Every structure is written in structure tokens, then in C-alpha cells.
Amino acid sequence: MNQSLEKYLTAVDRHLKPLPVSERADIVKEIKSTMLEMESEQMSSKQILDRLGSPKDLAKAYLKDLLVKEKRCSIKRFLILWAFYTAAGFSGMVVIPVLAVIAPVFLLCGIAAPVLSAVKMFDYLLNLQIPFIQNMQIVFYGLIDLNPVAEFFCSAFFGILLFFLGRGAWKLLLLYLEKLSRTKKSLS
Incomplete structure (x- = not known):
């Protein structure tokens, strides 16, 4: 086996860190035997690497397969799901409503304030005497009285x-x- 294939195996092993050493070794041996079979079929190392894809994607595929196999009920899984839904529920009661109210109100006020102030300024400059427009003003607690x-x-x-x-x-x-949403998808 040449050096590029060895580097590939090392990279796959590095991306499989969440797994126990024995499972990582089994997966690396399996990939190595697949590489040796491909070499015996007269494939170049570049063709082998192209066929296997990136080491990160290959490791993710193995990790997903193992996670699917580990879907059985356990106390640890129950506690993880309970913690997620508790945190999502409590933070959702505060974060979502607050941001859902603040965002459109700030956007509308950010647009309305300069527009209404511009109307007041043109009323002042052109002396149009638009009703109720003189009642709009910025108040600095009575300290400063600004012109339009x-x-x-x-x-x-x-x-x-x-x-x-x-x-x-x-x-x-x-x-x-x-x-x-991403966290929930990764948990289910």
C-alpha cells in the first residue's frame, strides 16, 4: 500500500474518534481490505481514493450506520431526549415569543420613525400646518428641545x-x- 492510502486510513481513523478503539480498528481494517482488493484489480491509488470519497464522508457514513443500530431504548438516550425537550420547551417559551415580537416591531419602528420625522420636517420647512404633526417629537426627558x-x-x-x-x-x-431543528433531527 502506498503512502496516500495510508494517509487516507489515518484520516478516516481520526474522524471516527467518537467510537471505541476496537470498533475504529475493525472499520479501518475493513476499509484497508477493500483497498487491497481494489489494488489487486489493478486500480491506481487515485482511482481507489476517488471511489471511496473523502475520509470525512466515509467516517460519517460509518458513524450514522452505528447510530442507527444503537436506536434501542436506554437510560442514557432517554435522559438525552428528556434534557433536549426540556431545554427546547423552556427556552422556546421565552426565546421564540420575545424574538417574534421584537423583530417586526423594531423593523416597523425603524422604518416609521424616519418617515414620520421627515413628514414633520417638511411640514416645518414648507409651513404646511398638517394636523397633529406638531405633536410628534423626540423627548429627551425635557432637557433638550430639538427643532424638526x-x-x-x-x-x-x-x-x-x-x-x-x-x-x-x-x-x-x-x-x-x-x-x-438540526439538533432534533440528529437525536431522532
Whole structure:
């Protein structure tokens, strides 16, 4: 056997680390015997490596086969599933509703604040006297009284900030749900 095939076997062995040493040795011996059979059929080492695929994928296939065989009921499996569903349930009662409310509210406020402030600024500059528009203002606890032009720039800044916070909350919600789904798929 040449050096590239030996490196391949070492890489497969490295990716099979979650398994006990005896099972890893059996799998590596099986792959090695398959390689020797292919060499006896006059296949080059490159053809053998191409046929076997990447070492990581081959190791994953063996790990999945062993996990499928290990689906029997056990206390450890029960505790893992119980812990997952408990954590998912409790975090889902808080994380999902909070992010599902915060994301659209921040997005809408991030868009509405600069738009309404722009309307107020144009009302001020063009002296249109639009009803109730003078009642809209940014309040800094009564310390500073801003004119509508300064309010526009201030609300544009906060609008952009709110928009990106809402967008981040939405992406975080999607990431949380995707991660939860992936974890559940790996457990079942």
C-alpha cells in the first residue's frame, strides 16, 4: 500500500474518534481490505481514493450506520431526549415569543420613525400646518428641545439602529429555530 492510502486510513481513523478503539480498528481494517482488493484489480491509488470519497464522508457514513443500530431504548438516550425537550420547551417559551415580537416591531419602528420625522420636517420647512404633526417629537426627558430638522437626523439614526436590531433579532430567531431543528433531527 502506498503512502496516500495510508494517509487516507489515518484520516478516516481520526474522524471516527467518537467510537471505541476496537470498533475504529475493525472499520479501518475493513476499509484497508477493500483497498487491497481494489489494488489487486489493478486500480491506481487515485482511482481507489476517488471511489471511496473523502475520509470525512466515509467516517460519517460509518458513524450514522452505528447510530442507527444503537436506536434501542436506554437510560442514557432517554435522559438525552428528556434534557433536549426540556431545554427546547423552556427556552422556546421565552426565546421564540420575545424574538417574534421584537423583530417586526423594531423593523416597523425603524422604518416609521424616519418617515414620520421627515413628514414633520417638511411640514416645518414648507409651513404646511398638517394636523397633529406638531405633536410628534423626540423627548429627551425635557432637557433638550430639538427643532424638526435636528429631530429628523436624530430619528434617522435611531431608525437605522432599530432597523438593524430588528433584522438581527429576526436572523437570530431563524438561526435558533434552524439549530433546534438540526439538533432534533440528529437525536431522532
